[in-house]
Amino acid sequence: MNQSAIARSWVEHANGHSDFPLQNLPLGIFSRGSDERRCGVAIGDAILDLDAVLAAGLFDGQARNAVQATRGGALNAYFALGREARVALRERLLELLGADSPHQAALKPALYPAAECQLHLPARIGDYTDFYVGIEHAKNVGKLFRPDNPLLPNYKYVPIGYHGRASTIRPSGTDVRRPNGQTLPAGQTEPSFGPCARLDYELELGIWIGQGNAMGDAIPVAQAGEHVAGYCLLNDWSARDIQAWEYQPLGPFLSKSFISTVSPWVVTAEALEPFRCAQPARPEGDPQPLAYLLDPRDQAGGAFDIELEVLLLTERMREQNLPAHRLTLSNTLSMYWTVAQMVAHHSVNGCQLQPGDLFGSGTLSGAKPGQFGSLLEITEGGKVPIELASGEVRRFLEDGDEIILRARCKRDGVASIGFGECRGKILPAH
Amino acid sequence: MNQSAIARSWVEHANGHSDFPLQNLPLGIFSRGSDERRCGVAIGDAILDLDAVLAAGLFDGQARNAVQATRGGALNAYFALGREARVALRERLLELLGADSPHQAALKPALYPAAECQLHLPARIGDYTDFYVGIEHAKNVGKLFRPDNPLLPNYKYVPIGYHGRASTIRPSGTDVRRPNGQTLPAGQTEPSFGPCARLDYELELGIWIGQGNAMGDAIPVAQAGEHVAGYCLLNDWSARDIQAWEYQPLGPFLSKSFISTVSPWVVTAEALEPFRCAQPARPEGDPQPLAYLLDPRDQAGGAFDIELEVLLLTERMREQNLPAHRLTLSNTLSMYWTVAQMVAHHSVNGCQLQPGDLFGSGTLSGAKPGQFGSLLEITEGGKVPIELASGEVRRFLEDGDEIILRARCKRDGVASIGFGECRGKILPAH
Structure with a gap:
């Protein structure tokens, strides 16, 4: 497989030398200005707001359950769900953010420049x-x-x-x-x-x-x-x-x-x-x-x-x-x-x-x-x-x-x- | 001062050799059967349910604020209030549980034998x-x-x-x-x-x-x-x-x-x-x-x-x-x-x-x-x-x-x- 066979995102910056190409999709907790803390996924130099994507009705089944567990400003409940929910969310995010996604127009309002966001601890740390x-x-x-x-x-x-x-x-x-x-x-x-x-x-x-x-x-x-x-x-x-x-x-x-x-x-x-x-x-x-x-x-x-x-x-x-x-x-x-x-x-x-x-x-x-x-x-x-x-x-x-x-x-x-x-x-x- | 000068409670067991006489009044988190966890105070061989006393309208001012902070099954918020609230609650409990309390009849339904209760951790322990x-x-x-x-x-x-x-x-x-x-x-x-x-x-x-x-x-x-x-x-x-x-x-x-x-x-x-x-x-x-x-x-x-x-x-x-x-x-x-x-x-x-x-x-x-x-x-x-x-x-x-x-x-x-x-x-x- 050569580089050209690597799946690409419609978020162009993710296709360069970013830490966060389509293949990464890490979750984190962010806020904008004085907004509430919520869960986002890093893609290139942007953050996709999962709360907003959920509200737009673009998750269902296991992926929807996973995103619901990311709410409330900390990922503990999502972490507790385990691998199956995590993989379901990943697969759906690969579809949504992939170059062939039919949902680009619906997602763009939920995509913020990372530089405008504040990142927080992803979870309440017990021990x-x-x-x-x-x-x-x-x-x-x-x-x-x-x-x-x-x-x-x-x-x-x-x-x-x-x-x-x-x-x-x-x-x-x-x-x-x-x-x-x-x-x-x-x-x-x-x-x-x-x-x-x-x-x-x-x-x-x-x-x-x-x-x-x-x-x-x-x-x-x-x-x-x-x-x-x-x-x-x-x-x-x-x-x-x-x-x-x-x-x-x-x-x-x-x-x-x-x-x-x-x-x-x-x-x-x-x-x-x-x-x-x-x-x-x-x-x-x-x-x-x-x-x-x-x-x-x-x-x-x-x-x-x-x-x-x-x-x-x-x-x-x-x-x-x-x-x-x-x-x-x-x-x-x-x-x-x-x-x-x-x-x-x-x-x-x-x-x-x-x-x-x-x-x-x-x-x-x-x-x-x-x-x-x-x-x-x-x-x-x-x-x-x-x-x-x-x-x-x-x-x-x-x-x-x-x-x-x-x-x-x-x-x-x-x-x-x-x-x-x-x-x-x-x-x-x- | 001799023993007879020591203030007594109308809860008779508290006046014997109990760990929990009127002068102690420690708080804890307890439950009865499948009831929700709530805050109680130990008095003799009994537990006074502070939620029930609050509902009976027997706290006001700082003591009321203190009891409200004990709700939810953990004392963290109450601990955060500090000394002044703690002392206000203690003073009110000394009145309510003292031998001269006019509130005995109102309090008795909120008093349970400790042996019938389950005790829990008093707080969510951070570190x-x-x-x-x-x-x-x-x-x-x-x-x-x-x-x-x-x-x-x-x-x-x-x-x-x-x-x-x-x-x-x-x-x-x-x-x-x-x-x-x-x-x-x-x-x-x-x-x-x-x-x-x-x-x-x-x-x-x-x-x-x-x-x-x-x-x-x-x-x-x-x-x-x-x-x-x-x-x-x-x-x-x-x-x-x-x-x-x-x-x-x-x-x-x-x-x-x-x-x-x-x-x-x-x-x-x-x-x-x-x-x-x-x-x-x-x-x-x-x-x-x-x-x-x-x-x-x-x-x-x-x-x-x-x-x-x-x-x-x-x-x-x-x-x-x-x-x-x-x-x-x-x-x-x-x-x-x-x-x-x-x-x-x-x-x-x-x-x-x-x-x-x-x-x-x-x-x-x-x-x-x-x-x-x-x-x-x-x-x-x-x-x-x-x-x-x-x-x-x-x-x-x-x-x-x-x-x-x-x-x-x-x-x-x-x-x-x-x-x-x-x-x-x-x-x-x-």
């Missing part, structure tokens, strides 16, 4: 769990503390994760207030209090949970995919100096809970299907996963080939009209555990997952320079500064710096899709 | 944070790993806490399914999978958050009390074998998230006022808290003198009609940090707290045998079994065991109040 499945990140960080033995003994058996703070997850574009906190300055034995001096980003894949489980019932790994509603980008902003002082013995807390940022569009499993691939073979000598984490279909096609990118734009770079500096070019293939394994592990003790819960993958770094997903790794804990075209250097983030995460899926003969941006700019501490 | 402020527990657990140096260097500076799982918090009486999980058997280098073999309880004070803060705005320690809606008991059930294998480097996860149990009544700051006391003096050589954690009024009266008790009832003890075995008799005076310090610390980085968030204090052990708040401490990690009157021994909890937490406040000349029970019985693993 947020941050995993640590990026093995190269775990190695890079482990090396800073244990050069000879970077990975702890449990890493290759346990999809390590911890509970994060749900109340401070915000959509792309929300400013990031530099946190205050306790830190232990080098060489001191007593802590100081003040603004974080080692503010960092973390590049992660976000996973939105769909159908939940009852407390006490584990989700088998073979069924875990049915419990995932979609994917986004996640910046797990981190205050490294606060983290170093607070995190023993119970893990990161205030060093992470000041804000986490997500990209607002929920990219579906169906859109990502062409970019599925086998889980990379475990290196010689690595143990097999325990049985509750092992499913042949998941091993054969449970990983993703998604290119991930992080850009930095400083105040001075904006003033000088310089292009953003690429900090990271990485890939989801660095995940040591699949999303299905994360779901199965999380629920194996009977923990209840609910529609609208969010998982973070953990930082997705590659093994080589240029692929590291945090400044902690890039600058070796602040020792090796980055030089920017503006003449500035960075060890950690400064006030006014903006971090932009992007993701892109590419495969020959298939429409390339993206995730939209996940941005945040640092404001000075209070 | 749950578990602290670690019980210093004797931290020492006891630390000693198991580091006999010479049980407390980590940050303990006396940082009110240590971590994010817990909100979705599996349940009210007293909910059965506890023994979790499955990965553990590393002694002497092995590869983990096994199966039912937890070291199931434990943790005795904690629970704190319900009232008014929240905007993301980015810290709550000063002097104002922190205004952000607390009330108190409960919390059993932070723990799978010690799962915890030991999983918790490095990011903290406890599946070892805690299978269930946590709370007592269903929200005991207010006003009811606990007579049992406030000065924060116990820090031992010689301990550092002063940093300025953001220090408030003279909090130092002078921010601690609580609440007696805490844990009872064990095994299947065989129930069959033999034996009384429950007391495992723990402890006190909230073992908290190294006050609740105000926990609130101030949690928000100092700008983390947003919301009405209905729940804090756990961490396990509240005393320094001496008989005062330890977990089996991990009592049996020294399973080494020293407990002998029971039934002829059984326990190192950790067995299927069929029931754990009951209780709390009691006592002071001469003041009505003694309690918290009601926080119970849970262990079911076999799936």
